[in-house]
Amino acid sequence: MSARVQDMSPLPIVANLDDEGLAQYEANYTSRFKVWAEVLERNVENIHRGSYSLHWMNTDKANWGKRAKPSSRGMTYTDINRIRGYGEVPDKAEWFNFAPRGAVREPYRHEMPVIEEYTVVDKGELWADNIITLYEEAKARQWNATRDIPWNELEALPDDLEKATCQLCTFLTEIEFAAGDFPAKWMYRIPQDFLEVKSFLATQIMDEARHQEVFRKRAIAGGGLLHAAPGFEWALTSILNAPTHTMGTFLLNLLGEGLVLSIFRSGEMIAKTHVDKEIFRRCLQDEARHVSYGVLEFKNYLDTHPNRAAAEEQMHRFCDIGEQVVLSAFVEPALIEPIAILLGGGLKKIDEGMGGVAHMWRMFIQEYLQRCKAAGFDRSARCTIPTEFPWGAAA
Amino acid sequence: MAKADKGYFYIDQTCIGCGACEHACPGKVDAIARVEDDFLGRFVVDEQDCINCGVCIPLCPVLCIHDARADGLLEGSGGYRAIAELQAWAAAR
Numbered sequence: 001m002s003a004r005v006q007d008m009s010p011l012p013i014v015a016n017l018d019d020e021g022l023a024q025y026e027a028n029y030t031s032r033f034k035v036w037a038e039v040l041e042r043n044v045e046n047i048h049r050g051s052y053s054l055h056w057m058n059t060d061k062a063n064w065g066k067r068a069k070p071s072s073r074g075m076t077y078t079d080i081n082r083i084r085g086y087g088e089v090p091d092k093a094e095w096f097n098f099a100p101r102g103a104v105r106e107p108y109r110h111e112m113p114v115i116e117e118y119t120v121v122d123k124g125e126l127w128a129d130n131i132i133t134l135y136e137e138a139k140a141r142q143w144n145a146t147r148d149i150p151w152n153e154l155e156a157l158p159d160d161l162e163k164a165t166c167q168l169c170t171f172l173t174e175i176e177f178a179a180g181d182f183p184a185k186w187m188y189r190i191p192q193d194f195l196e197v198k199s200f201l202a203t204q205i206m207d208e209a210r211h212q213e214v215f216r217k218r219a220i221a222g223g224g225l226l227h228a229a230p231g232f233e234w235a236l237t238s239i240l241n242a243p244t245h246t247m248g249t250f251l252l253n254l255l256g257e258g259l260v261l262s263i264f265r266s267g268e269m270i271a272k273t274h275v276d277k278e279i280f281r282r283c284l285q286d287e288a289r290h291v292s293y294g295v296l297e298f299k300n301y302l303d304t305h306p307n308r309a310a311a312e313e314q315m316h317r318f319c320d321i322g323e324q325v326v327l328s329a330f331v332e333p334a335l336i337e338p339i340a341i342l343l344g345g346g347l348k349k350i351d352e353g354m355g356g357v358a359h360m361w362r363m364f365i366q367e368y369l370q371r372c373k374a375a376g377f378d379r380s381a382r383c384t385i386p387t388e389f390p391w392g393a394a395a
Numbered sequence: 396m397a398k399a400d401k402g403y404f405y406i407d408q409t410c411i412g413c414g415a416c417e418h419a420c421p422g423k424v425d426a427i428a429r430v431e432d433d434f435l436g437r438f439v440v441d442e443q444d445c446i447n448c449g450v451c452i453p454l455c456p457v458l459c460i461h462d463a464r465a466d467g468l469l470e471g472s473g474g475y476r477a478i479a480e481l482q483a484w485a486a487a488r
Contacts, residue, residue, distance in 0.1 A: 072422035130415035130454035137414035261411065265478055268434050269485040277434070285412055285436045292413035295456035343485070352488070359481040366474030373473070374458050 008033065035111055061104045077132045077196055093121040093191035101193045118191040120245045124304035128296035131196050134289050138203035141289075143282050145214035154221055154275045160347035161272050164338035167226040168270070169219035171335050173212050174229060175260060178236035179290075180208035182252045186245050200293060207286040214279055227334055235328035238321075246301045250315070251322045253294025254371050259326050261287045262364040263339070269356065270342045291371065299375040316382055323384045326368070330361060330385075358389035402426060402445020404452070407471030409459045412436030416451035416460060427451065435478075 010029040017025060046053060059065070063085030071079050081087025086102035096118045099105035105112070120126055128134075157165065183201040190198050219225045239256060242248030263270070264287055267280025305311040329335055336357050337350065344353025365387050372379040406416070412429070417438055420427045426444035430437050440460075452460045459471055470476075 072425070073418065076418070130413075130419070130456070133415045133418035133454055134413065136418040140418075141414065265411075265435055266481055269481060281434055281436065284434075285414070288411045288413040288436065289415075291411065292415055292456040296454070345488075356481060356484055359477075359484050363474070363477035363481055366477045368474065370457065370474035374456055 003037075032113065035113075039111055058104075061106065063102050073136070076136055077199075081132075089123060089127065089196070090193055091123045093118070093123075093193045095193055096191055098192055101195065115191075117189055120186065120189045120194075121191060123194070124301055125245050126190060126194055126197050126297065127300050128197075128293050129300065130292060130296050131200050134293055135196060135200040135203060138200065138207070138286075138289055141285055142203075142206070143210070145210050145217060148282070149214060149217075149278055150275055151217070151221060155273045157222070157272055158346065160341060161345075162223050163226065164341040164347075165272065165276060166219040166223050167334060167338040168342070169215040169222075170225045170227060171229055171232070171332075171338075172215045172260070172263075173219070173225070174233065174236065175256070176208045176212035176215065178239055179252060179257065179260075180205050180212065182239055182248060183208075185240065186248065189245070204290055204293075207290070211283050211286065214283070218276065218279060229332050229334040232328050232332045232335070235325040238325060242322075246298065247315075247318050247322070249294050249297050250318070251325060253290050254298055254375070255294075255322060255326055255368065257287050257290045257294065258368055258371055259329055259364055261291050262360060262367055266360055266363075270339060272342060295371050295375050298377065302376050312377060315377065316379070319379060319382070320384055326364070327385050330364070330389075354389075354391055358391060361389035362387065400447075402440060402442040402447050403463045404445050404447060404449065405440050405442070405461060405463055405468070406438050407459045407461060407469050408437065409457055409471035409473060409475035410435075410437040410455075411457055411459075411475060412438065413456060414438065415454040415456070419451045419454050421446070421448065421450070424448075 010026050063083065066083050068075065068080040068083050070076075088101075095101075095105065095112075096114045096116070097112045099108070099112060156162075183204045187198055187201040187205070190201075192198070216225070239248060239251045242251050261284065264280045264284035267277060267284065271277040271280050302308055302311055302315075336354075339360070340350045340353030340357050341347055342353065343356030344350050365383065365385060369380050369383060406427075412435055414429075417427045417429070424444055424446050426441045426446070427438050428441065430439050447462075449462070452462075457473070457475055459475070461469055
């Protein structure tokens with residue numbers, strides 16, 4: 001029967017390979033599947049002989065016998081991590097397959113597949129000390145964009161305010177797509193030994209899916225989606241293309257989602273209907289978790305880096321570029337003009353509303369610098385974004 | 396039976412509402428809760444229930460949880476106070 005595995009042909013691949021590349025691909029395929037075939041053959045023989053194995057009942061090398069007890073909150077990761085053998089998160093992952101942390105896996109190492117895409121192997125590149133509590137909070141605060149928003153109560157707005165709201169929702173939808181793609185991209189690169197981080201990233205992906213859903217629905221319920229923002233899309237692309245997980249998390253969670261958090265925290269002033277206020281209020285809770293992970297992940301990265309000074313300098317250089325993501329947002333007319341109209345109270349009061357945008361700009365910069373400071377990274381003297389809104393500065 | 400001492404830990408107004416502290420608080424203590432009807436979703440420590448364990452403090456991303464014995468009562472400082480300026484601007488219009 002194992003011949004079935006050995007004789008299987010590699011799946012067709014989309015990429016065009018030359019003869020040499022194709023031969024290498026087929027050789028890798030054959031090599032990988034050889035072990036699978038051997039294990040399969042052994043197991044098939046046992047079945048044919050009617051022979052039991054029962055090796056899995058041997059607890060000599062298992063962390064067997066100590067039962068996890070739930071706390072009054074239920075059974076959390078913290079509760080099960082208290083049991084010896086399960087809660088030791090390695091500084092560097094060595095298992096690049098699906099064998100669970102704390103299971104008996106060493107005897108099978110040589111027969112295990114290797115997931116080559118698991119490239120984020122250092123705890124310093126992904127851990128945050130609040131990751132477990134943020135995961136619990138995320139599960140407790142999930143909401144449903146279909147039923148939890150009082151869509152039937154959406155009030156009609158004057159045309160200018162409705163267009164501004166729909167444009168803001170269009171812009172936010174673009175952001176949320178990128179904000180979902182980023183953790184999805186990196187989650188697949190994180191080995192299973194960091195299961196707490198993978199679990200949290202899964203909630204972040206769900207949060208972002210719900211956010212793009214709710215803003216898309218709000219726009220289409222109020223008139224429709226309006227204009228995409230090409231300038232800002234380049235900034236979003238730079239988040240996805242960040243060279244490391246920590247750099248990308250800094251860009252997305254600390255900087256980008258920080259900006260979005262600032263917008264949502266201003267939702268009481270920006271939103272013109274109680275339905276919109278409810279949307280902002282709910283999204284705000286989700287974004288706060290993402291920002292929280294971003295800050296403490298960055299703090300953990302710096303605190304555990306063997307050469308902190310070098311790591312900080314590298315991050316400063318990265319920030320010189322990364323901060324342009326936020327600048328790209330704050331100079332984007334598809335964002336600041338609708339916000340100014342909403343803050344001002346109409347198109348005729350857009351100039352007044354720009355005063356509010358100036359406050360938001362200042363607020364964002366201060367919040368961003370505080371996040372950096374909380375992570376142990378003083379960016380105040382090197383921040384490339386003007387601390388004051390330069391509206392009309394050249395006039 | 397009521398606890399003899401009140402808790403000393405408190406959350407200042409710069410809380411962003413991420414909730415990391417809420418689930419860090421030992422389950423039987425459960426001294427941290429969301430402020431009712433607060434748009435910003437901030438949290439508060441119930442001083443009657445807090446046991447001063449301090450587990451929540453290092454999990455806060457904005458350093459808004461304090462020990463009143465060490466710091467005294469603070470309103471909170473830093474960036475997250477800046478929204479008060481926007482709120483004042485909006486209220487004045």
